Amino acid sequence: MYTIIRKDRIAGDVYSMTIEAPHVTTNAKAGQFVIIIVDESGERIPLTIANAEQESGELTLIFQAIGYSTKKLAALEAGDKLFAVLGPLGEAAPIEGFRKVLMIGGGVGIAPLYPQIKALYQAGAEVHAILGGRSAELVILRDECTQYTHELEVVTDDGSLGTKGLVTDALEAHLKSGEDFDLVVAIGPLRMMQAVVGVTKRYDVKTNVSLNPIMIDGTGMCGGCRVHVGGKMKFACVDGPDFDGHLVDFEELISRQGMYRTEEAHTCRLLEVKP
Amino acid sequence: MIKADPFKKTPIAELAPDVRNKCFEEVVLGYTLDEAIAESQRCLDCKQQFCVAGCPVNVDIPGFIRHIKTGDIEKAYGVLTHDNALPAICGRVCPQESQCEGKCIRAKKGESVAIGRLERFTADYIEKNINFKTDKPERPAPIGIKAAVIGSGPAGLSCAVTLAKAGADVTIFEALHKIGGVLTYGIPEFRLPKSIVAKEQEKLEAYDVKIKTNTLIGKSYTLDQLKAQGFNRFFIGSGAGLPSFLGIEGENLMGVYSANEYLTRVNLMGAFKEDAITPIKHGKRVAVIGGGNVAMDAARTAKRLGAEEVTIVYRRSMNELPARLEEVHHAEEEGILFKTLHGPIEILGEKSAVAGLKCQMMRLSEKDASGRQRPVPIDDAYITVDCDTVIIAIGQTPNPLIPMTMKALDTTPKGCIVADDDTMETSVSGVYAGGDAVTGAATVIKAMGAGKQAAENMLKTL
Numbered sequence: 251m252y253t254i255i256r257k258d259r260i261a262g263d264v265y266s267m268t269i270e271a272p273h274v275t276t277n278a279k280a281g282q283f284v285i286i287i288v289d290e291s292g293e294r295i296p297l298t299i300a301n302a303e304q305e306s307g308e309l310t311l312i313f314q315a316i317g318y319s320t321k322k323l324a325a326l327e328a329g330d331k332l333f334a335v336l337g338p339l340g341e342a343a344p345i346e347g348f349r350k351v352l353m354i355g356g357g358v359g360i361a362p363l364y365p366q367i368k369a370l371y372q373a374g375a376e377v378h379a380i381l382g383g384r385s386a387e388l389v390i391l392r393d394e395c396t397q398y399t400h401e402l403e404v405v406t407d408d409g410s411l412g413t414k415g416l417v418t419d420a421l422e423a424h425l426k427s428g429e430d431f432d433l434v435v436a437i438g439p440l441r442m443m444q445a446v447v448g449v450t451k452r453y454d455v456k457t458n459v460s461l462n463p464i465m466i467d468g469t470g471m472c473g474g475c476r477v478h479v480g481g482k483m484k485f486a487c488v489d490g491p492d493f494d495g496h497l498v499d500f501e502e503l504i505s506r507q508g509m510y511r512t513e514e515a516h517t518c519r520l521l522e523v524k525p
Numbered sequence: 526m527i528k529a530d531p532f533k534k535t536p537i538a539e540l541a542p543d544v545r546n547k548c549f550e551e552v553v554l555g556y557t558l559d560e561a562i563a564e565s566q567r568c569l570d571c572k573q574q575f576c577v578a579g580c581p582v583n584v585d586i587p588g589f590i591r592h593i594k595t596g597d598i599e600k601a602y603g604v605l606t607h608d609n610a611l612p613a614i615c616g617r618v619c620p621q622e623s624q625c626e627g628k629c630i631r632a633k634k635g636e637s638v639a640i641g642r643l644e645r646f647t648a649d650y651i652e653k654n655i656n657f658k659t660d661k662p663e664r665p666a667p668i669g670i671k672a673a674v675i676g677s678g679p680a681g682l683s684c685a686v687t688l689a690k691a692g693a694d695v696t697i698f699e700a701l702h703k704i705g706g707v708l709t710y711g712i713p714e715f716r717l718p719k720s721i722v723a724k725e726q727e728k729l730e731a732y733d734v735k736i737k738t739n740t741l742i743g744k745s746y747t748l749d750q751l752k753a754q755g756f757n758r759f760f761i762g763s764g765a766g767l768p769s770f771l772g773i774e775g776e777n778l779m780g781v782y783s784a785n786e787y788l789t790r791v792n793l794m795g796a797f798k799e800d801a802i803t804p805i806k807h808g809k810r811v812a813v814i815g816g817g818n819v820a821m822d823a824a825r826t827a828k829r830l831g832a833e834e835v836t837i838v839y840r841r842s843m844n845e846l847p848a849r850l851e852e853v854h855h856a857e858e859e860g861i862l863f864k865t866l867h868g869p870i871e872i873l874g875e876k877s878a879v880a881g882l883k884c885q886m887m888r889l890s891e892k893d894a895s896g897r898q899r900p901v902p903i904d905d906a907y908i909t910v911d912c913d914t915v916i917i918a919i920g921q922t923p924n925p926l927i928p929m930t931m932k933a934l935d936t937t938p939k940g941c942i943v944a945d946d947d948t949m950e951t952s953v954s955g956v957y958a959g960g961d962a963v964t965g966a967a968t969v970i971k972a973m974g975a976g977k978q979a980a981e982n983m984l985k986t987l
């Protein structure tokens with residue numbers, strides 16, 4: 251069960267992994283995610299479903315090896331098995347009925363953005379995308395996204411690819427020119443999503459963001475993933491992970507993200523895992 | 526020979542409070558054979574069995590105790606398991622004082638017979654010698670039932686075993702990576718060792734019950750998809766896992782946990798172990814809001830994780846605490862402080878982290894619908910509990926996931942699945958439900974009884 255079929259390094263410390271998980275792919279939709287456990291003593295980590303093949307039951311995840319568990323995951327190879335894969339979790343992203351959309355992905359956030367790009371394109375929307383990263387190498391999945399977009403722009407912090415600047419600069423340029431999007435979707439670091447929402451609020455364009463609070467069960471049982479959206483408490487694992495960005499309390503989420511920073515740095519030093 | 530005191534329960538060995546509040550070893554050590562026989566002599570084998578009526582599944586209490594009197598524990602076990610599939614667990618966690626023991630005739634003058642302790646003794650004594658892996662029970666011929674049991678808490682476990690024993694082909698679907706429901710993620714090791722739940726898993730495997738963990742019904746598969754896979758009977762035992770919050774200021778500060786999250790990190794994910802990967806905050810001063818078993822478990826866990834001061838904050842008085850008497854007593858012994866007649870009104874923060882819990886003092890007024898005196902706030906009487914961690918343990922409601930993905934399933938306004946009192950069948954034919962998913966947060970024995978009852982009714986439909 252949960253055998254790894256393929257693993258590739260696609261950029262820097264970003265990996266793509268395809269796993270046998272028919273119980274996930276049967277009903278998986280763009281925007282949903284899984285929770286995996288690498289080995290018996292491992293942590294439960296949420297990862298977005300990057301691709302799900304119903305016929306073959308093959309589930310693809312794209313992840314950045316940033317901490318203990320994701321590094322341990324990156325150290326596995328085809329043929330190895332995962333201890334647990336639970337999903338699909340969360341609500342599907344809204345896909346139907348859009349005319350023209352602007353998709354903004356930052357860094358590893360491009361991974362969860364990609365399935366939405368593909369689904370919106372296949373549903374007949376005119377899809378524009380802005381992909382951003384610190385440098386050229388970190389702008390992942392460019393070819394895949396190009397295939398399912400009508401227009402794709404790349405921006406990098408250092409100018410090593412595309413325009414030098416931030417995704418918000420490119421976004422602002424679009425909106426200033428009077429382009430009319432009925433939806434903006436932004437996925438990336440919390441600060442990036444917060445900045446995007448800051449811009450789209452001024453132009454009054456509906457914006458969905460995908461939230462990634464710390465999770466445990468992913469089934470609505472622990473409440474650890476709670477966020478305030480429009481003043482109401484929501485559980486990101488069952489009510490989300492996508493929410494109306496204009497209503498999200500980002501500051502609160504950012505502080506809760508850092509809750510275990512000291513504890514985790516500690517684990518990492520104790521147990522060096524090299525992928 | 527030990528001689529029992531007619532007015533008092535035969536004492537039971539326990540770890541000393543200042544030893545146990547630093548470790549996760551089981552607190553109550555259990556009776557020896559001699560102690561159990563001595564205690565069994567206290568049972569008067571009454572004609573009018575009030576104790577049996579007090580037990581939600583009507584265990585034949587004088588019946589099993591009679592066999593302990595003669596030292597035939599195997600026979601006692603047989604009587605016990607006729608009605609209760611999980612005696613080692615119920616003996617440990619049933620709120621006996623409000624059920625069987627509360628009704629025992631001896632309780633009118635002195636202490637009741639220690640029914641729970643005897644139940645636990647009987648189960649432990651026999652089960653330690655059963656190896657379900659080697660002593661595989663005989664399986665009856667298949668009966669044409671292919672059942673999907675959703676959730677592996679006490680309701681699901683007892684439903685699955687009852688069906689499998691009768692020859693049904695049973696598959697359990699569990700969302701988490703381990704079975705047991707609250708028995709695994711909620712009730713701590715020091716109260717219910719996980720080796721006991723592991724034994725239940727062995728039992729299931731011995732009866733060829735298939736266990737599919739990491740499968741969330743409603744998402745991974747809908748009930749209709751399971752039907753298409755050939756399942757022809759369904760039992761929903763999805764529990765009441767959804768934690769309630771207070772809706773007060775500061776609930777999303779760093780250091781605020783629902784009891785479910787706190788206990789799940791510790792029990793399911795093993796965060797109490799030195800080398801655990803899942804982190805938990807080791808608070809120095811911990812405030813726990815609530816007065817039930819969940820609150821006691823969270824408070825005693827916090828103490829064991831090294832907190833210097835743990836305070837239970839409860840709106841009513843000590844007399845209304847809904848927790849089992851034994852847990853309150855153990856918590857007090859372990860140094861947990863109780864701030865009763867205090868209602869939390871705000872969690873104070875500093876740099877996004879918990880810095881205190883502001884409470885309003887309360888007094889008790891007339892009785893409310895639950896029959897308990899209603900707490901009313903006292904004007905301008907506030908205090909602040911100094912703390913760096915707040916654990917909210919004010920209750921759980923049924924998880925809405927399955928009803929959300931199955932519109933034909935009737936639910937109450939509170940989100941409980943509607944099931945027939947006798948048959949446990951829901952508004953959808955062939956789909957049964959029981960346990961906390963139907964009653965809202967209740968008890969292990971009630972959930973177990975409901976699972977068994979549903980299974981028996983499914984078998985009747987053959």
Ligand SMILES: Cc1cc2nc3c(=O)[nH]c(=O)nc-3n(C[C@H](O)[C@H](O)[C@H](O)COP(=O)(O)OP(=O)(O)OC[C@H]3O[C@@H](n4cnc5c(N)ncnc54)[C@H](O)[C@@H]3O)c2cc1C
Nearest residue numbers: 295296297298312313314317318319320462463464507514
């Ligand atoms: C719904 C959802 C979808 C996600 N999808 C993807 C994805 O497709 N690809 C991907 O690379 N990552 C994704 N993430 C983030 C991923 O879960 C975390 O990177 C991972 O849990 C970190 O685990 P770790 O042990 O390797 O790192 P840790 O050592 O635990 O943490 C490293 C850093 O990541 C932060 N962190 C810890 N847990 C989380 C978390 N749950 N979410 C975000 N940051 C966290 C920590 O605060 C710390 O700064 C997703 C998160 C959520 C909630």
Ligand SMILES: Cc1cc2nc3c(=O)[nH]c(=O)nc-3n(C[C@H](O)[C@H](O)[C@H](O)COP(=O)(O)OP(=O)(O)OC[C@H]3O[C@@H](n4cnc5c(N)ncnc54)[C@H](O)[C@@H]3O)c2cc1C
Nearest residue numbers: 676678679680700706707742763764960961967968969972
């Ligand atoms: C901390 C704590 C302490 C307690 N202490 C006591 C005590 O001392 N005595 C006592 O009698 N009672 C106690 N209780 C209450 C008791 O544990 C519950 O009443 C009992 O466990 C309910 O059993 P259940 O089988 O209905 O549900 P649960 O035990 O909640 O099990 C439900 C299971 O279903 C799974 N599930 C849910 N939805 C799905 C889905 N869609 N697909 C697949 N799986 C799903 C869940 O993951 C879970 O494992 C306590 C409860 C808690 C939380």
Ligand code: SF4
Nearest residue numbers: 580584615619624625
């Ligand atoms: S199952 Fe619980 S209530 Fe019934 S006799 Fe046993 S301990 Fe008492």
Ligand code: SF4
Nearest residue numbers: 568569571576629630
């Ligand atoms: S009421 Fe008490 S004394 Fe009488 S049979 Fe029951 S346990 Fe024994």
Ligand code: FES
Nearest residue numbers: 468470472473487
């Ligand atoms: S992760 Fe536990 S409720 Fe969302």
